[in-house]
Amino acid sequence: xxxxxxxxxxxxxxxxxxxxxxxxxxxxxxxxxxxxxxxxxxxxxxxxxxxxxxxxxxxxxxxxxxxxxxxxxxxxxxxxxxxxxxxxxxxxxxxxxxxxxxxxxxxxxxxxxxxxxxxxxxxxxxxxxxxxxxxxxxxxxxxxxxxxxxxxxxxxxxxxxxxxxxxxxxxxxxxxxxxxxxxxxxxxxxxxxxxxxxxxxxxxxxxxxxxxxxxxxxxxxxxxxxxxxxxxxxxxxxxxxxxxxxxxxxxxxxxxxxxxxxxxxxxxxxx
Numbered sequence: 001x002x003x004x005x006x007x008x009x010x011x012x013x014x015x016x017x018x019x020x021x022x023x024x025x026x027x028x029x030x031x032x033x034x035x036x037x038x039x040x041x042x043x044x045x046x047x048x049x050x051x052x053x054x055x056x057x058x059x060x061x062x063x064x065x066x067x068x069x070x071x072x073x074x075x076x077x078x079x080x081x082x083x084x085x086x087x088x089x090x091x092x093x094x095x096x097x098x099x100x101x102x103x104x105x106x107x108x109x110x111x112x113x114x115x116x117x118x119x120x121x122x123x124x125x126x127x128x129x130x131x132x133x134x135x136x137x138x139x140x141x142x143x144x145x146x147x148x149x150x151x152x153x154x155x156x157x158x159x160x161x162x163x164x165x166x167x168x169x170x171x172x173x174x175x176x177x178x179x180x181x182x183x184x185x186x187x188x189x190x191x192x193x194x195x196x197x198x199x200x201x202x203x204x205x206x207x208x209x210x211x212x213x214x215x216x217x218x219x220x221x222x223x224x225x226x227x228x229x230x231x232x233x234x235x236x237x238x239x240x241x242x243x244x245x246x247x248x249x250x251x252x253x254x255x256x257x258x259x260x261x262x263x264x265x266x267x268x269x270x271x
Contacts, residue, residue, distance in 0.1 A: 031168040035141075035161055039176065042158060047116035047139060047176045048099055048255065050092060051192050052123025052183030052214075053085075054148055058093075062086040088183050088215060089126040095181065095214075095248045096130030096138075102256055104136055113178060113259060114138060118169075119155055119162075120148060123183045128154035141169050170195060179255045180211045184218035200241050201234070210258035211242040212251045219244055 017023055039045070057065070063086075066079040096115045103113035115131035117124035119140025131138035132154040140155030142162045150162055163169040174196060182193045193213075199205035213219045228234045245251040 028165060028168060031163055031165055032171070035172050038158060038161075042137065044114050044137065044139070044159070045176060046113050046178045048103075048113050048179045048181070049173055049177045050096060050115065050117045050123060050127035050181050050183065051185060051189045052088065052092060052126075053185040053189065054118075054120045054122035054124065055186075056085050056089045056122045056126070056184075057082050058089050058126070059083070059086040085184070088123060091214065091248050092123045092126035092181075092183055093130035093133075095251055096127040097134045098130075098248065098252050099255065100131040100134035100136035100138070102252075104134070114159075116141065116173070116177070117155070118143065118173075118188075119151055119160060121152055123185065125152040125154060128152055132156075141172055143169050174199065174205065177209060178207070179209060179259060181214055181251060181255070182212065183214045184222075190222075197238075197241060201238055208258075210255050212254060213242055213244045214246070214251060216244050216246050 011017060012026075018026060062079070062083040066076070066083050068074060069076045069079040099113065100115055106112045114137055115127050116139035117127045119128070119142030124140070128138050128140055129152075137156045137159060138154070139159040140151065140161065142150035142160065143166060144150055144162055144164055151160060161172075170192065173192065180193075180196060182189060196205070196209070196211065200209065213223075225234070225239060229236050229239065243254055245254065
């Protein structure tokens with residue numbers, strides 16, 4: 001006699017199938033539809049994206065680590081470097097706080113210019129933290145990586161996501177972005193910055209987007225874009241696609257002036 005107590009799983013409830021290679025298109029689509037639904041429900045159509053290193057620490061943690069290294073015979077040079085780079089964490093935190101306060105004073109129909117990060121530690125945590133301290137919603141677009149924790153305690157819970165596919169995460173970085181701030185970072189930061197540059201230069205990204213490279217000491221060492229002009233691989237005008245800034249006040253004034261002139265009256269996203 002057949003076992004009538006066994007009811008087969010529906011296809012979407014079969015985790016073995018959903019995680020399989022044939023179901024990859026379903027997983028990709030889910031990483032589009034899930035964030036889209038959350039953004040729509042919370043009326044978010046414009047973001048200010050923060051990129052930067054996951055390794056930078058808050059100043060108080062860096063100071064405590066340096067004291068411990070000096071007192072216990074630890075790696076003092078590394079601790080001193082971490083304290084020096086802690087300024088970027090604090091600047092990202094302050095800038096996100098100021099931008100969130102500014103955006104909260106704009107129209108109420110939509111959540112305008114919400115801080116958005118990669119959802120991890122370092123600069124990402126700092127920006128989410130600053131926005132949270134300004135009592136604003138903020139987005140964390142996390143990615144599952146074996147060597148890096150995903151998520152931080154400051155991104156808004158309903159707007160915290162965990163992506164598997166880098167390209168879907170990048171889509172959501174750019175799709176709602178109306179401004180971008182790139183703090184010093186590693187391969188991931190460079191990858192994200194240059195992808196946006198490529199989209200702007202080639203006209204695939206139609207919107208005008210104020211972009212700030214924060215920290216001239218770092219960026220002037222890491223990027224020699226004048227060499228690309230000299231060799232003729234980019235135009236001199238391509239260097240006008242971004243601004244290098246060293247202070248929170250300068251970055252804030254540039255972003256808010258540009259957004260006030262070009263984006264505030266423009267519809268955001270597809271809704």
